[in-house]
Amino acid sequence: RAYNFNAGPAxxxxxxxxxxxxxxxxxxxxxxxIMEMSHRSAIYEQVHNDAxxxxxxxxxxxxxxxxxxxxxxxxxxxxxxPMNLLTPDKVAAFVMTGSWADKAIKEAKLFxxxxxxxxxxxxxxxxxxxxxxxxxxxxxAYLHVTSNETIEGTQYSAFxxxxxxTLIADMSSDILSRPVDVSKFGMIYAGAQKNLGPSGVxxxxxxxxxxxxxxxxxxxxxxxDTHASNNSLxxxxxxxxxxxxxxxxxxxxxxxxxxxTEQYNxxxxxxxxxxxxxxxxxxxxxxxxxxxxxxxITFRIQTEELENxxxxxxxxxxxxxxxxxxxxGGLRASTYNAVTxxxxxxxxxxxxxxxxxxx
Ligand code: PLP
Numbered sequence: 001r002a003y004n005f006n007a008g009p010a011x012x013x014x015x016x017x018x019x020x021x022x023x024x025x026x027x028x029x030x031x032x033x034i035m036e037m038s039h040r041s042a043i044y045e046q047v048h049n050d051a052x053x054x055x056x057x058x059x060x061x062x063x064x065x066x067x068x069x070x071x072x073x074x075x076x077x078x079x080x081x082p083m084n085l086l087t088p089d090k091v092a093a094f095v096m097t098g099s100w101a102d103k104a105i106k107e108a109k110l111f112x113x114x115x116x117x118x119x120x121x122x123x124x125x126x127x128x129x130x131x132x133x134x135x136x137x138x139x140x141a142y143l144h145v146t147s148n149e150t151i152e153g154t155q156y157s158a159f160x161x162x163x164x165x166t167l168i169a170d171m172s173s174d175i176l177s178r179p180v181d182v183s184k185f186g187m188i189y190a191g192a193q194k195n196l197g198p199s200g201v202x203x204x205x206x207x208x209x210x211x212x213x214x215x216x217x218x219x220x221x222x223x224x225d226t227h228a229s230n231n232s233l234x235x236x237x238x239x240x241x242x243x244x245x246x247x248x249x250x251x252x253x254x255x256x257x258x259x260x261t262e263q264y265n266x267x268x269x270x271x272x273x274x275x276x277x278x279x280x281x282x283x284x285x286x287x288x289x290x291x292x293x294x295x296x297i298t299f300r301i302q303t304e305e306l307e308n309x310x311x312x313x314x315x316x317x318x319x320x321x322x323x324x325x326x327x328x329g330g331l332r333a334s335t336y337n338a339v340t341x342x343x344x345x346x347x348x349x350x351x352x353x354x355x356x357x358x359x
Pocket of ligand 1: 171
């Protein structure tokens with residue numbers, strides 16, 4: 001298999017793919033694939049409820065939160081959040097950390113007032129801003145953070161204390177990569193296609209009192225209470241994606257859970273960050289060391305020509321997805337949960353060898 005460092009959709013564990021392959025044509029002896037079954041059948045409902053229960057257990061989700069399986073990606077949440085939670089007398093506050101925070105702000109602006117509580121724009125988004133100096137308006141409906149900026153490769157090492165203000169996090173690119181105190185958040189959401197499984201399902205973890213706030217005037221499908229009161233079965237769910245997410249969650253559980261996963265991720269990324277730091281300046285990490293991501297390692301080489309050569313040669317050696325996002329350039333290795341230590345070791349060795357040949 002390729003050394004898959006794609007940013008998303010991203011690598012899935014081989015064990016998960018093999019199990020899905022085995023069960024693909026005939027699921028649980030039903031004589032049909034899970035994707036051919038009614039979403040109202042007992043077999044599918046079990047798959048759906050088991051995935052929910054396992055996510056609750058692994059991520060330590062308190063009982064006063066609902067776990068929703070929605071569609072439309074994290075991008076739809078950029079709109080659903082203000083539609084459901086922002087009223088005309090309130091302001092949606094954001095920590096502006098880069099490309100994804102920017103998209104979330106732009107979308108919220110379509111629905112009401114917004115404010116930037118802190119920004120690292122002056123540092124070209126190479127770090128998470130100083131959280132001790134957040135300017136949260138008194139009438140903030142919520143503070144929105146992007147826990148991991150996938151494109152810039154920065155990640156919060158701790159989340160802000162917001163007092164009475166509801167904290168909402170886009171965890172699309174680092175959910176389940178490390179333990180999180182869910183009770184600090186009013187809502188956490190994530191597209192599944194990086195750490196949770198394939199694309200097609202978006203996980204929303206939302207505190208019950210927030211669900212009750214949905215105004216009655218918004219479209220049925222875009223209201224949290226519609227999905228909460230129907231166990232995310234109001235309409236046809238992305239059943240195959242939910243099934244695969246369930247397999248992925250079992251895989252995380254079998255490997256010791258989220259804390260063990262974090263340690264594995266730290267071991268993996270250390271190999272690559274150490275290679276950057278010990279390269280004498282040949283490789284330059286983009287993110288400030290205080291804000292380095294365990295999920296997306298962004299780095300540069302002295303010239304664009306060498307970066308292009310790196311991208312090309314790395315592909316010839318079986319490494320996929322190392323070109324940086326088109327908006328920022330450079331190189332990026334995405335090291336989500338399913339990316340193996342062996343892949344990271346191979347990449348570190350390739351980087352060292354590339355430097356020897358071109359340094
Ligand atoms: N937020 C973050 C942090 C992301 O990395 C992404 C996708 O890459 C998104 C949001 C958008 O997710 P989706 O494609 O599921 O809408």
